[in-house]
Amino acid sequence: MGQTQSHHHVARPDYPYGSAPLLPQWGGCWARGLSLLIIACAGYSTVVHGADWSIDRIALLIILPALLGITLAFAPDPPSFVSRLAKRLTTAGCAVGTLAGPWLAPLILGVPILLATSVAVGAIGDARRA
């Protein structure tokens, strides 16, 4: 009691992303291309570091970012250009992450810069179209 609530919904009930199932985009060109890039980077990194690194280190620093990147690549694309770009840049960041070795942790702090870049590119695109 005390803090009463009414039921005035301004946004639609399934705001903001709707209610359609999230299906992997297996046939997406970008998804396939980025996944190949990730596999190539992870493969290269494994060849370079495989002899020196233990299995757990390879799992943490190469396989984990690769799997996260592939999952993100095949996740459904958001409708807006900026969000799509942010998603693709982050996926490409996962590819770079497989090569980063112990610099993977500080690289994560750079994700907001990737997101900001996508907003900046989107703004430039909007300005050109205007």
Add this chain to the structure above:
Amino acid sequence: MHGVPELLSPHLVSLARGALLIGPTLLVMILLMVSRLTPRQATAAMVGGLWQLPALLLFNVAAQKLGWWHFQPDPASVLGLPVDLWIGWALWWGPAAVLLSARLNIITVVVSMMMADAMSMPHMAPLVVLGDHWWIGEVAGVLFALLPALVVARLTEADIKPVLRTCFHGLGWGGYMLLVLPACVLAWEGRDYIDALRSASTARWVISLAIGLPCLLIGLAAAHEFALVGRGTPIPYDPPKRVVTSGPYASIANPMQLTSAIVMMAIAILTASNGAWLIPLTFLIFDGIFATWYNRAHIAMAMPDDWGKYSSAVRNWVPRRRPYIARTATLQFPDAGRDSRILAWLMRHMEDGLTIEVMPVAPSLKRQRLIYSSSDPDLDAAGIAALGRALEHLGGFSALLGWTLRLPGVWHLMELVTFAIPLRRLGTRLKMGLQSSR
């Protein structure tokens, strides 16, 4: 310590660590692919995972102190918890548990996960060395980490109890700000977060608490406002369903973002860490650019009129001198004698948009409450919450007091106090009630 029948060789330890990280990751990937999740179900799984990282880190600090278990020393660990096991465990008890509980009975999932631990952990030495009472730790972990994750995920999926969900998010985000992020950054610098807190000077503690505590309070009040008025949470995938303009949002549009950055600055001061200053910087880059665009792209498109009015009146990063009150409201005093001091004070400081009415009522045994009736019915309130809402009209410290009074926990306590104190007048009221009935 628990008996260690056989030790894993270094090669097997490495293999086990890899498997405990990649196994849950692959399981979550497969479940995501085959589950045909709606965005809300995916958000629920994510929320379960977000809960686990701070919960498991805090829980493992306690487990080591209480002698339940400890992990093999490793350079890639945070407060004694190896990073790979931490991530794998968070995925296993987070998204994996949430997604499995959508297909299986929740009790089956919890019991299966406990049995998996019970069967595997005694054979994991020296990766994890168990204490004599490790099973108490296992039960405590289920109660502290696994079950809350499943509960908050279920509430998120059903889109119910936003205030309770926000309490989880408030605790979780507090865990990220005060534990996970600084502990990770200090571990990267080769330092121990708890040692850094222990060795911080009194001056650093005083400065950090003076900066950080009010910011934590404002951040909590803002999150509470999202839940109470907007029926959503601070998670961008589970946002409020209307434009929230009250509470801290009457003064500034980004209260949670700004206060989070300031809290992280306070942590950087407290720990004397150069790396920790990068966290508020990244917060500000993210919130200042991407989150601002996100608001424009989502909220402004979904609720253009309300957002347009609000964003033209309230700035993102600079607080208003007077709060933005987009409503008219009446505060009704049913018992001016009892609350006369508050009434007199409010009438002296009364602001635009707030009318005060004194409602003469006959003596009654029924509890008499302050009532706040607003042109925006989502803000209607009674009792202590009504006083809190009224104080918001005044801005400044009064508004801060009002937000605090309405916070879950504080509000419950104040309601109890204001219920208990008048009981001493019960005899008088009984007599008055009997006289009036004659």
